[in-house]
Amino acid sequence: MSERDNRDSPVLAIEDVTVDYRTPDREVRALDGASLSVAAGDTVGVVGESGSGKSTLGLLVGRLLPPRGQRTSGRVVVDGEQVLDLPDRDIARVRREKLGFIPQDPVGSLNPTLRVGRQLRLALPGRSASKQELVDQLERVQIDDPQRVLRLYPHEVSGGMAQRIAIAMAMARQPRILVADEPTAALDSQVREEVLRLVFGLANEAGTTVLWLSHDLNAVSRWCRRIAVMYGGRVVEDGLVGDVLERPEHRYTAALAASDPARVAAGERLAPIGGSPATRTPASVGCAFAPRCAYATAACGDVTPPTVEIGGRTVLCHHPASSDGERDLVGAGEVQS
Numbered sequence: 485m486s487e488r489d490n491r492d493s494p495v496l497a498i499e500d501v502t503v504d505y506r507t508p509d510r511e512v513r514a515l516d517g518a519s520l521s522v523a524a525g526d527t528v529g530v531v532g533e534s535g536s537g538k539s540t541l542g543l544l545v546g547r548l549l550p551p552r553g554q555r556t557s558g559r560v561v562v563d564g565e566q567v568l569d570l571p572d573r574d575i576a577r578v579r580r581e582k583l584g585f586i587p588q589d590p591v592g593s594l595n596p597t598l599r600v601g602r603q604l605r606l607a608l609p610g611r612s613a614s615k616q617e618l619v620d621q622l623e624r625v626q627i628d629d630p631q632r633v634l635r636l637y638p639h640e641v642s643g644g645m646a647q648r649i650a651i652a653m654a655m656a657r658q659p660r661i662l663v664a665d666e667p668t669a670a671l672d673s674q675v676r677e678e679v680l681r682l683v684f685g686l687a688n689e690a691g692t693t694v695l696w697l698s699h700d701l702n703a704v705s706r707w708c709r710r711i712a713v714m715y716g717g718r719v720v721e722d723g724l725v726g727d728v729l730e731r732p733e734h735r736y737t738a739a740l741a742a743s744d745p746a747r748v749a750a751g752e753r754l755a756p757i758g759g760s761p762a763t764r765t766p767a768s769v770g771c772a773f774a775p776r777c778a779y780a781t782a783a784c785g786d787v788t789p790p791t792v793e794i795g796g797r798t799v800l801c802h803h804p805a806s807s808d809g810e811r812d813l814v815g816a817g818e819v820q821s
């Protein structure tokens with residue numbers, strides 16, 4: 485499927501969404517005109533430093549923002565339904581029938597008072613699954629001795645096993661879209677690899693679209709077809725993972741790739757990103773990365789970069805890499821400088 489098709493028939497469309505978190509002492513603009521369009525069955529890694537808005541974006545897909553988080557503009561369309569404007573009854577149905585979530589903290593996401601078998605049964609359609617169906621679900625996520633595990637309480641299972649149970653629950657109804665929020669961060673490298681193989685394997689079998697929110701560029705480059713790089717509450721670059729990481733257009737993408745130990749060749753110097761990640765407020769203007777960007781000009785601090793299309797990807801930057809003569813500009817739209 486071409487990138488053009490992607491935008492024409494998305495199963496998920498996040499369109500120019502703004503979300504503010506209001507606390508008594510401050511107001512944070514967590515999403516600042518974020519847009520992302522994802523085709524059915526695609527796998528998209530959403531990356532960016534802490535605070536860039538990844539979790540907020542993932543929560544928004546299921547309209548699961550905490551009470552202090554308010555969307556002030558934009559829309560989110562899941563499989564043809566505008567989730568931010570649906571009545572409560574319908575959003576519950578969309579979550580149940582179309583969405584699956586794998587949380588950051590699998591143990592914390594399980595109900596401590598219910599045995600694993602009971603929780604799994606509640607996650608399945610009809611809620612009257614047979615014991616054998618429950619066993620099958622645990623075998624699909626490669627849990628040994630599933631009969632025994634069904635009788636356990638969450639505090640009796642390890643972190644790795646809780647993660648597999650959470651995956652089984654999220655995939656039980658073969659959702660249209662799976663949102664996984666950094667589900668492997670707390671796992672050691674071998675278990676992490678097993679979990680990645682499991683999630684992407686199950687999603688592929690079910691035709692489920694994956695939104696993989698992550699700090700792990702290496703995992704994203706191996707398991708996702710596309711990458712969406714977030715900074716300051718916006719998707720600043722979005723395209724095929726190999727293209728974006730090998731030939732970044734946005735200066736932030738380039739900095740992120742150069743600061744990732746797994747992507748720097750042996751003997752090459754790691755280049756940490758100078759300065760601190762941006763925290764936006766409703767009063768913020770211009771490009772959020774400008775204060776840390778070696779290429780920034782006065783316009784960058786004042787004017788929000790327009791979305792330009794460069795070689796099949798979208799980029800929000802006044803001075804993308806291909807505009808400085810390093811490479812030819814392929815299919816670019818208007819690039820301001």
Ligand SMILES: Nc1ncnc2c1ncn2[C@@H]1O[C@H](COP(=O)(O)OP(=O)(O)OP(=O)(O)O)[C@@H](O)[C@H]1O
Pocket residue numbers: 505506507512513514532533534535536537538539540541550552763
């Ligand atoms: N419940 C909340 N209350 C107040 N501010 C919040 C809340 N959740 C997130 N924020 C703020 O919104 C911004 C975006 O946070 P978000 O968690 O979406 O980013 P993230 O990229 O997922 O970060 P991480 O990788 O650390 O999970 C940050 O400035 C964060 O401090």
